[in-house]
Amino acid sequence: IQSEKCFSGFLSYIFVLCFRERSRDRHKSRSKDSRSEKSVTINTPPAEPLLGDSSVRGEPVQDDNWGETTTAVTGTSEHSLSQEDIVRITKDLEDSVGLNCRRYLTRTLAVILGILVLLTPLAFLVLPHLLWPDKLEPCGTACEGLYISVAFKLLILLLAVWGLFFRPPRASLPRVFAFRALLSVLVLLFVISYWLFYAVRILEVQDPDYKGIVQYAVSLVDALLFIHYLAVVLLELRQLQPCFSVCVTRSTDGETRHYNLGQLSIQRAALAIIEHYYSDFPVHNPALLSASKSRAAKHLAGLKVYNVDGLAHSQSRAMIAAAARRRDTSHNELYYEEAEHERRVRKRKARLVVAVEEAFTHIKRMQEEEQKKSPGDVMDPREAAQAIFPSMARALQKYLRTTKQQHCHSMESIQQHLAFCITNNMTPKAFLESYLTPGPTLQYNRDRWLARHWTLISEASVTSGLRDGSVFLLKCVDFSLVIAAKRIPFVQMSEEYIDPKSHKFVLRLQSETSV
Amino acid sequence: MAFVPGQPVTAVVERIEIQKLFQGENLILGFSIGGGIDQDPGQNPFSEDKADKGIYVTRISPGGPADVAGLRIGDKIMQVNGWDMTMVTHDHARKKLTKKSEHVVRLLVTRKSLEEVVKHSMGRP
Numbered sequence: 001i002q003s004e005k006c007f008s009g010f011l012s013y014i015f016v017l018c019f020r021e022r023s024r025d026r027h028k029s030r031s032k033d034s035r036s037e038k039s040v041t042i043n044t045p046p047a048e049p050l051l052g053d054s055s056v057r058g059e060p061v062q063d064d065n066w067g068e069t070t071t072a073v074t075g076t077s078e079h080s081l082s083q084e085d086i087v088r089i090t091k092d093l094e095d096s097v098g099l100n101c102r103r104y105l106t107r108t109l110a111v112i113l114g115i116l117v118l119l120t121p122l123a124f125l126v127l128p129h130l131l132w133p134d135k136l137e138p139c140g141t142a143c144e145g146l147y148i149s150v151a152f153k154l155l156i157l158l159l160a161v162w163g164l165f166f167r168p169p170r171a172s173l174p175r176v177f178a179f180r181a182l183l184s185v186l187v188l189l190f191v192i193s194y195w196l197f198y199a200v201r202i203l204e205v206q207d208p209d210y211k212g213i214v215q216y217a218v219s220l221v222d223a224l225l226f227i228h229y230l231a232v233v234l235l236e237l238r239q240l241q242p243c244f245s246v247c248v249t250r251s252t253d254g255e256t257r258h259y260n261l262g263q264l265s266i267q268r269a270a271l272a273i274i275e276h277y278y279s280d281f282p283v284h285n286p287a288l289l290s291a292s293k294s295r296a297a298k299h300l301a302g303l304k305v306y307n308v309d310g311l312a313h314s315q316s317r318a319m320i321a322a323a324a325r326r327r328d329t330s331h332n333e334l335y336y337e338e339a340e341h342e343r344r345v346r347k348r349k350a351r352l353v354v355a356v357e358e359a360f361t362h363i364k365r366m367q368e369e370e371q372k373k374s375p376g377d378v379m380d381p382r383e384a385a386q387a388i389f390p391s392m393a394r395a396l397q398k399y400l401r402t403t404k405q406q407h408c409h410s411m412e413s414i415q416q417h418l419a420f421c422i423t424n425n426m427t428p429k430a431f432l433e434s435y436l437t438p439g440p441t442l443q444y445n446r447d448r449w450l451a452r453h454w455t456l457i458s459e460a461s462v463t464s465g466l467r468d469g470s471v472f473l474l475k476c477v478d479f480s481l482v483i484a485a486k487r488i489p490f491v492q493m494s495e496e497y498i499d500p501k502s503h504k505f506v507l508r509l510q511s512e513t514s515v
Numbered sequence: 516m517a518f519v520p521g522q523p524v525t526a527v528v529e530r531i532e533i534q535k536l537f538q539g540e541n542l543i544l545g546f547s548i549g550g551g552i553d554q555d556p557g558q559n560p561f562s563e564d565k566a567d568k569g570i571y572v573t574r575i576s577p578g579g580p581a582d583v584a585g586l587r588i589g590d591k592i593m594q595v596n597g598w599d600m601t602m603v604t605h606d607h608a609r610k611k612l613t614k615k616s617e618h619v620v621r622l623l624v625t626r627k628s629l630e631e632v633v634k635h636s637m638g639r640p
Contacts, residue, residue, distance in 0.1 A: 510558040511605060512573050514547040515612040 102172055113184055114161055117224060120191055121150060124198060124217040132206045139211045146214045153221040160228050164235070170275070173267045174456060175463050179234045187227055194220050239264045244466050244485045248273055252289055252479040255281055260488070267462040270474055273483060274454060282438040284450050284479055287404035291337075295330060299323070341402075348399040349436065355395040356428040359388040363422060385419035396435065405438065408448050451476045524601060527630050528593055528623040533584040535618050542615060545579020546572050546586055551605030561589035563627065569593075570600045570608045572624070590624040597621075 125147075128136055202213060239262030246269065249256045257280050261269055363384050379387065396414065400406040421431040434443065441449050456462055457480075458472035468487035473480050535542040550559055552568045561571045572590045575582050592600045595611045603611075612620060 509553070510549065510555050512547050512549045513605065513609045514574070514576075515544045515609060 103169060109184070110165060113187065114165075117161075117187060117191060118154065118158060120194065121154060121217040121221050124213060124220065125150070127203070128207075128210060128213055131203070132208075135206060135208045136210045137208050139214070143211055143214050146211075146218055150214070150218055150221055153218070153225060157221065157225055157228060160225075164228070164232060171271050173271065175267060175461075177268075178265065178463050183227070183231050183234065187224070190223065190227065191220075238262065239268070243488060244269075244468075245488055246273065246466075246483055246485045248277070249482045249484075250281060250284070250479055251482055252284065252286075257281065261466065261485075263465055265463050265465055266458055266460060266470070266472055267456060269466050269485070270454075270456050270462075270472065270483070273481070274474065277451070277481065278442045278449075279440050281441060283408060283441045283444050283448065285404060285408070285438065286450070286478060287407070295334070298330065345399075345402050348395070348402050352392070352395040352399045353428070353432065355392045356432055359392045360428045360431075362388050362391075365425070381419040381423040382415075384422055385415050389415055389418060400435065405435070408438075408444055409435065410445075413445060450478050453477070526593060526625040527633050528625045529585075529629060531584050531586055531622045531624055533580050533586065533620050533622065535620065536580045542613070542618065543579070544581050544612060544620065545576040546581040547574040548592070548605075548608060548612070549573040551608060552602055553604045553606075562591070567591075568602075570603070570605075586622070586624065587626060590626050592622055592624050594623040595620055 198216070201207070202216075207213065241262050242260035243263050244261050246259050246261055247256060248259065257276070259273065259276055261272060264272065366378060393411075397406065400409060417434065418431060441451065446452075453476070455475040456472065457475055458470075460467075460470060460472075462472075466485050468485065470485045472483055474483065475481075533544055535544055548570050550556070550562075550567075550569055550571045554568065556562065556568045557565050559565070559567070559571060561573070562569070570592045572581075572586060572588055572592065575586060575588050592608070594600055595608070596617065598611045600608055600611070
């Protein structure tokens with residue numbers, strides 16, 4: 001056991017050295033402001049916006065002195081990181097232009113339709129008074145009652161349309177939303193037909209029966225309310241009842257979740273799944289995939305095949321057969337590597353927990369009376385966080401490096417989180433929770449998501465409904481979500497009546513006595 | 516040994532006389548009984564008719580007085596010293612067998628093999 005400990009300690013020493021070497025080279029290549037690499041200086045940089053400048057520069061903004069030296073994203077070089085950022089930025093720019101145009105187009109159409117619908121009954125009522133006021137029959141209380149009903153129904157219609165259609169849009173979808181288009185066409189046809197009838201039968205003839213006109217306007221408003229009811233049923237209610245169970249798998253690391261969806265079109269189902277993705281799936285961490293990639297590379301590099309006979313397709317079969325026969329010890333390496341990694345993570349975690357607990361004991365919340373007594377030492381939460389942060393910074397950085405999460409958290413975000421925890425009286429364990437387990441994507445900063453622009457890939461048309469066994473993909477730059485839908489089975493339940501008097505019991509004894 | 520309600524029970528019985536043995540200050544017979552009208556007849560492994568609530572011999576201690584007298588496991592006890600055992604509770608049967616004042620018990624027991632023997636002997640003229 002002792003020799004094992006020495007061996008692992010030696011290994012970890014070598015790893016630490018390697019990181020230091022690599023980062024020292026990077027220091028020299030970048031030639032930024034001078035840093036002392038050996039001492040730990042506690043300089044708190046000013047709060048910089050992490051969204052704007054940093055992504056353009058393509059390098060992490062963090063002050064390299066927090067903890068010991070630069071954190072390095074293992075597995076990818078810094079050049080490839082900056083390329084990805086550029087790709088991401090151009091995609092964002094393209095998105096923003098296209099998005100606005102389409103969104104504003106649908107918005108303006110909806111507003112125009114709404115105004116048309118709202119003004120039509122009022123126009124029906126007002127036009128006779130303007131065009132042939134003298135010929136109109138006066139109508140008394142019945143008309144006034146109808147005026148009131150028109151007014152209130154229009155108000156209700158206005159509020160209902162505002163409530164249903166004028167909500168902040170959640171997404172822009174690739175195809176036109178079939179039901180909404182259908183409904184707007186229906187409303188338009190409806191209003192046009194009413195106007196036609198009005199123009200032909202009432203305006204041309206100059207009908208003096210005003211009560212009839214008012215009743216006509218009331219019937220239009222009633223019909224519009226019914227169409228709105230139809231809209232609520234088609235757009236909102238129909239997909240509430242769960243009908244399909246979809247299985248969503250992330251292609252890179254296999255994270256799977258299951259959701260229940262109703263009868264939706266494929267694009268709306270994709271939208272619902274993306275919304276669930278941000279709050280359910282742990283954030284995508286490309287650094288965790290490097291190990292399996294290196295193993296795969298080693299498998300391929302092991303064999304060389306020479307084509308002697310000139311047969312092309314037998315080459316692959318020969319390779320596979322040779323690979324199967326070869327005495328492979330890579331599983332052994334994997335096992336020990338994983339065990340070693342597990343031990344290292346637990347050790348670092350123990351050190352981290354102790355360091356954080358100790359750091360938290362340095363702060364005490366002061367009561368009001370004590371504050372007045374000694375006003376000099378009082379700090380606000382941000383200053384308190386900055387004061388205790390250096391004592392835990394090194395342990396935290398080492399832990400994040402071991403679990404390959406160091407690019408998800410910047411020093412600024414850690415200090416902010418610490419101030420937040422101190423303000424809300426959280427224990428050290430509560431503070432550490434967001435670093436010990438990778439949380440959902442929403443928890444992190446926007447530029448760590450790696451998932452902003454989605455592409456829906458589907459064999460069936462995206463406006464067609466979900467069916468049993470339909471499969472589609474949601475592709476992102478780095479990974480894709482594979483979605484398979486299955487229908488929830490039809491349940492047949494029958495009833496059986498049990499008479500409460502039928503619950504009767506007897507004792508069953510069987511004793512044996514020796515005589 | 517089938518029991519038809521309302522009809523008298525007929526069976527071929529064997530008369531067995533057991534001398535009780537003194538063991539310390541107890542008088543023992545050397546066998547165990549099971550069954551009775553207050554017991555569950557379905558759990559009786561020795562009865563043919565699983566509704567038979569009679570008293571059955573469930574265990575015989577080897578070399579004891581019952582074994583010596585010729586009692587066999589699975590026998591159904593019909594009478595003990597003249598007292599009927601076909602329609603009694605378990606405890607009643609136990610009391611009738613363990614009377615301290617009697618040192619001899621005379622049992623009428625029946626078993627399946629008895630009927631076969633009689634049929635066999637009647638079959639041969």
